[in-house]
Amino acid sequence: MTLFLEQMLNGLQFGVMLFLMAAGLTLIFGIMGIINLAHGSIYMVGAYAGTLVIGQTGSFLLGILAALGAAAVTGVVMEMVVIRRLYRRDHLDQVLATFAIILILNQLVTILFGRQPLFVPMPPLLEGSVELLPGLVYPVYRLSIILVGLLVAAGLYLLINRTRIGMLVRAGSTNRDMVRALGVDIRMLYTLVFGLGALLAGLAGLMAGPILAVQVGMGEQILITTFVVVVIGGVGSIRGAFFASLIIGVVDTMLRAYLPGLLRQVMVGSEADALGAGISSMGIYLLMALVLLVRPKGLFAADS
Amino acid sequence: MNGSSSARLVLVLVVLVALAALPSVADAMGQPALTSLATRILIYGIAAASLNLVLGYGGMVSFGHAAFFGIGGYVVGILYQHYASGEPLFGFVPGSNQLLVTVPAAILVSGVFAAIIGALSLRTSGVQFIMITLAFAQMLFFFFVSLKAYGGDDGLIIRRANEVPGLNMRDKQTVYYVCLAAAAIFFVLLWRVVNSRFGNVLVGLRQSERRMAAVGLPVYRYKLAAFVISGMGAGLAGALMANFMRFASPDMLHWTKSGELMVMVILGGVGTLFGPLAGAAVFIILETVLAAWTEYWQLGLGAILLFVVLYTHGGVQALALRLVGRRV
Amino acid sequence: MTAPILAVRGLVKRFGGLLATDAVDLDVRAGEIHALIGPNGAGKTTLISQLFGELRPDGGTIELDGKVIDGLSTAERVSRGLARSFQITCLLSDYSVRDNVAIAVQVRQGHSFRFLANVRADRELRAEADALLAGAGLAERAEEIVANLSHGERKQLELVVALASRPRLLLLDEPMAGLGHTESQQMIEMLRGLRETVAMLLVEHDMDAVFKLADRISVLVYGRVIATGSPDDIRDHPEVRKAYLGEGDETC
Numbered sequence: 098m099t100l101f102l103e104q105m106l107n108g109l110q111f112g113v114m115l116f117l118m119a120a121g122l123t124l125i126f127g128i129m130g131i132i133n134l135a136h137g138s139i140y141m142v143g144a145y146a147g148t149l150v151i152g153q154t155g156s157f158l159l160g161i162l163a164a165l166g167a168a169a170v171t172g173v174v175m176e177m178v179v180i181r182r183l184y185r186r187d188h189l190d191q192v193l194a195t196f197a198i199i200l201i202l203n204q205l206v207t208i209l210f211g212r213q214p215l216f217v218p219m220p221p222l223l224e225g226s227v228e229l230l231p232g233l234v235y236p237v238y239r240l241s242i243i244l245v246g247l248l249v250a251a252g253l254y255l256l257i258n259r260t261r262i263g264m265l266v267r268a269g270s271t272n273r274d275m276v277r278a279l280g281v282d283i284r285m286l287y288t289l290v291f292g293l294g295a296l297l298a299g300l301a302g303l304m305a306g307p308i309l310a311v312q313v314g315m316g317e318q319i320l321i322t323t324f325v326v327v328v329i330g331g332v333g334s335i336r337g338a339f340f341a342s343l344i345i346g347v348v349d350t351m352l353r354a355y356l357p358g359l360l361r362q363v364m365v366g367s368e369a370d371a372l373g374a375g376i377s378s379m380g381i382y383l384l385m386a387l388v389l390l391v392r393p394k395g396l397f398a399a400d401s
Numbered sequence: 402m403n404g405s406s407s408a409r410l411v412l413v414l415v416v417l418v419a420l421a422a423l424p425s426v427a428d429a430m431g432q433p434a435l436t437s438l439a440t441r442i443l444i445y446g447i448a449a450a451s452l453n454l455v456l457g458y459g460g461m462v463s464f465g466h467a468a469f470f471g472i473g474g475y476v477v478g479i480l481y482q483h484y485a486s487g488e489p490l491f492g493f494v495p496g497s498n499q500l501l502v503t504v505p506a507a508i509l510v511s512g513v514f515a516a517i518i519g520a521l522s523l524r525t526s527g528v529q530f531i532m533i534t535l536a537f538a539q540m541l542f543f544f545f546v547s548l549k550a551y552g553g554d555d556g557l558i559i560r561r562a563n564e565v566p567g568l569n570m571r572d573k574q575t576v577y578y579v580c581l582a583a584a585a586i587f588f589v590l591l592w593r594v595v596n597s598r599f600g601n602v603l604v605g606l607r608q609s610e611r612r613m614a615a616v617g618l619p620v621y622r623y624k625l626a627a628f629v630i631s632g633m634g635a636g637l638a639g640a641l642m643a644n645f646m647r648f649a650s651p652d653m654l655h656w657t658k659s660g661e662l663m664v665m666v667i668l669g670g671v672g673t674l675f676g677p678l679a680g681a682a683v684f685i686i687l688e689t690v691l692a693a694w695t696e697y698w699q700l701g702l703g704a705i706l707l708f709v710v711l712y713t714h715g716g717v718q719a720l721a722l723r724l725v726g727r728r729v
Numbered sequence: 730m731t732a733p734i735l736a737v738r739g740l741v742k743r744f745g746g747l748l749a750t751d752a753v754d755l756d757v758r759a760g761e762i763h764a765l766i767g768p769n770g771a772g773k774t775t776l777i778s779q780l781f782g783e784l785r786p787d788g789g790t791i792e793l794d795g796k797v798i799d800g801l802s803t804a805e806r807v808s809r810g811l812a813r814s815f816q817i818t819c820l821l822s823d824y825s826v827r828d829n830v831a832i833a834v835q836v837r838q839g840h841s842f843r844f845l846a847n848v849r850a851d852r853e854l855r856a857e858a859d860a861l862l863a864g865a866g867l868a869e870r871a872e873e874i875v876a877n878l879s880h881g882e883r884k885q886l887e888l889v890v891a892l893a894s895r896p897r898l899l900l901l902d903e904p905m906a907g908l909g910h911t912e913s914q915q916m917i918e919m920l921r922g923l924r925e926t927v928a929m930l931l932v933e934h935d936m937d938a939v940f941k942l943a944d945r946i947s948v949l950v951y952g953r954v955i956a957t958g959s960p961d962d963i964r965d966h967p968e969v970r971k972a973y974l975g976e977g978d979e980t981c
Contacts, residue, residue: 126528132528132531132532179707179711182711188462188527188528188531189456189462189663189667189671190710192462192464192531192663193663193664193667193706193710194706194707194710194711196660196663196664196706197702197703197704197706197707197710198703198707199703200699200700200702200703200706201699201700201703201704201707203699204697204699204700204703205700207697208697208700317656321535321536321539321656324532324533324535324536325532325536327532328525328529328532328533328536332528332529371547371549372547374547375543375544375546375547375548378543378546378547379540379543379544382536382537382539382540382543383540385533385536386521386537389521389522389524389525389533390521390524393524393525394525394529395529593844593845593846593847594844594845596847596848596849597843597844597845597846597847597848598835598841598842598843598844598846598848599841599842599843599844600844600848601828601832601835601841601848602832602835602836602841604823604824605821605824605832608821608822608823608824609819609820609821609822611783611815611819612819612820612821612890613832613836614783614802614803614804615781615803615807615812615813615815615819615891616807616812616832616833616836616837616890616893616894617803617804617807617808617833617836617837617894618804618836618841619802619804619805620804623841626842
């Protein structure tokens with residue numbers, strides 16, 4: 098039972114990380130109509146910047162600032178130099194241009210840091226574990242990720258439902274031309290939204306550092322999983338992105354944790370492990386296929 | 402109209418003759434590696450032109466076509482492994498090392514997978530379609546990575562290229578000519594398809610799906626058919642590639658491969674018959690030249706791609722035409 | 730009195746809290762031009778889209794030729810004799826005028842799973858498309874790319890394309906919108922010439938055209954049909970005058 102709870106928490110932790118990515122993607126797509134493949138690259142930039150500064154200064158706090166700063170700057174520059182030219186283009190051009198950005202950023206990071214994965218120490222403050230329930234000992238760091246993720250979700254909820262920017266985001270996701278017609282400084286709003294999305298991706302990248310290896314290609318791995326989240330949640334819905342993130346996080350974690358064991362009861366150990374690993378890495382995609390069969394527009398999409 | 406189409410026919414014939422003469426010329430120049438380069442261009446040209454059928458003609462932006470390319474490769478690899486071990490696949494499908502068996506099998510299996518993935522993905526459109534095709538390709542990537550019986554992560558070595566009765570497939574030039582023949586047949590068929598009734602509705606769908614539905618077209622099944630044909634073409638290319646490399650690996654299904662196929666399409670010009678072949682040539686040559694020059698060739702590739710997308714409309718062909726036009 | 734070719738009963742469509750179609754009953758008889766008028770936002774295009782299977786209604790039934798067509802797709806409805814024109818023209822803009830018509834003829838002829846023969850070498854297809862274009866006075870423009878057409882020509886082409894599927898009932902969504910006076914008169918003549926062969930449900934703001942063409946008129950206000958009758962009945966109907974025509978008089 099405690100093992101199960103622990104895995105649930107792991108799933109939740111993965112889920113909120115996905116949400117940080119999915120929220121940014123959804124915001125950017127919702128208000129600007131841009132599909133941004135390079136969102137994963139911003140995540141990577143955040144992770145590397147954080148790692149670098151923590152390694153140099155030993156201060157996790159400075160690392161946070163560096164990661165967020167680098168991600169936001171990357172995002173804003175990306176928006177001003179490339180993305181801005183793509184608003185009126187079709188999805189194909191958007192995909193190809195942002196694919197080009199991935200190639201460029203991945204290569205730049207390889208030149209600067211090499212291909213070896215970097216490892217980030219835990220921040221001392223968040224080291225160690227706490228006993229949440231009798232027998233359930235859980236790392237403080239992972240708990241903090243969950244907490245940060247939920248705080249961000251709450252913050253986004255307030256931003257979208259209580260502020261003028263949020264109103265524009267909501268209006269923009271249903272009717273982009275209307276927002277233009279309202280006489281809003283669209284250019285400023287777009288840069289702002291893009292910067293916010295980049296900030297969230299950078300935060301996710303930074304937090305991933307001490308858990309996962311920081312390496313080239315980390316961005317695309319999480320990006321594709323995030324796409325699954327967005328498809329399941331419904332394109333353009335932040336609420337959908339939140340719930341789908343948690344679902345995907347938990348399902349993926351649970352499958353990896355339990356499927357090989359379950360299979361081992363009906364087949365030979367090594368075969369069970371191989372098959373279990375295979376199916377569990379495919380699990381979220383199969384879930385996506387299922388959702389597509391039942392609700393092609395995603396679980397939380399507003400009706401047309 | 403008649404004049405330009407006959408001029409085009411002449412151009413195609415000239416290119417065909419040049420391609421046929423290429424291995425001898427390459428040898429005479431002391432550059433036998435050119436033949437291998439040309440083989441890869443032909444194979445990627447088939448794959449890119451297949452993608453172009455849905456992407457350029459049909460307007461469906463599939464970001465997962467490497468899946469069908471990889472499946473084609475794996476069909477050849479898996480059949481070879483069972484041929485070598487003598488154990489039938491699933492206990493009843495005998496292995497094979499005969500190209501005339503494995504390639505049709507690869508096309509068929511890719512088509513089946515394209516039917517399943519297409520049937521699901523085409524329930525959506527636009528940005529969702531892009532994400533979903535990408536995700537399904539990634540799923541198959543993970544599938545082959547976990548397929549330890551067939552090499553898993555490391556891929557599957559095919560000790561000898563498939564045999565064709567009467568041909569020596571150990572000779573790289575022979576493999577080149579086999580690929581050239583396959584490409585020639587493929588492009589003739591594709592040319593007929595895009596100009597047929599089917600091609601007509603496909604191009605109509607790209608322009609306005611709503612209009613096509615309004616004249617009474619059951620849209621979904623035509624899009625699905627195009628997707629399946631396209632997947633089969635990519636499967637053919639994958640099967641040829643596995644024979645050429647004597648290797649099939651999850652890398653063939655990697656998402657960057659899907660991206661590269663798209664890049665080839667846009668480099669050559671979206672929605673043109675031979676554009677993707679030209680795009681494949683530009684891409685492969687660029688890759689070879691840049692990679693020989695620097696280890697960080699992807700940086701250059703990314704920059705060029707960015708330039709092409711942002712500043713040229715209609716790919717390298719259109720750019721070349723415009724440059725020529727300016728000079729005249 | 731002939732049996733209705735189209736019979737709509739209790740059709741309902743909601744968008745969130747908004748009732749866009751409110752229990753609409755509507756008949757179109759064979760050989761009839763039935764005009765549907767109403768102020769902007771009354772739900773006329775929404776109604777057409779539901780009849781054509783592009784929007785799924787939340788309630789009610791639609792019968793074509795006495796057969797319920799509720800669950801059918803747009804393509805199936807077209808094969809049973811329905812066609813529509815679009816208010817904002819919806820044509821294949823990279824194709825020539827002839828191609829736009831020919832493709833509609835092609836789809837009407839049966840499935841398009843024919844992969845090898847060159848479609849542009851098909852004389853039969855071309856001849857039928859050209860005949861249809863000649864009937865609308867567009868023969869000279871057959872080679873022109875649609876993107877280069879004038880607004881009026883596009884409106885005409887919309888109609889020709891709809892006719893290419895040989896419908897028994899045409900749903901016309903504001904065919905006169907944006908046309909100049911001469912063009913409108915041409916369109917009216919064209920529609921008048923068609924009334925023998927095809928029944929029409931005509932959504933239109935141009936009252937001159939409506940009163941010239943319509944055998945019967947229904948008035949749609951806030952998603953509800955508030956009156957149906959002959960042009961004379963409608964002209965005199967007090968509720969209609971208040972809800973619709975009165976408004977129009979002030980602005981004219």
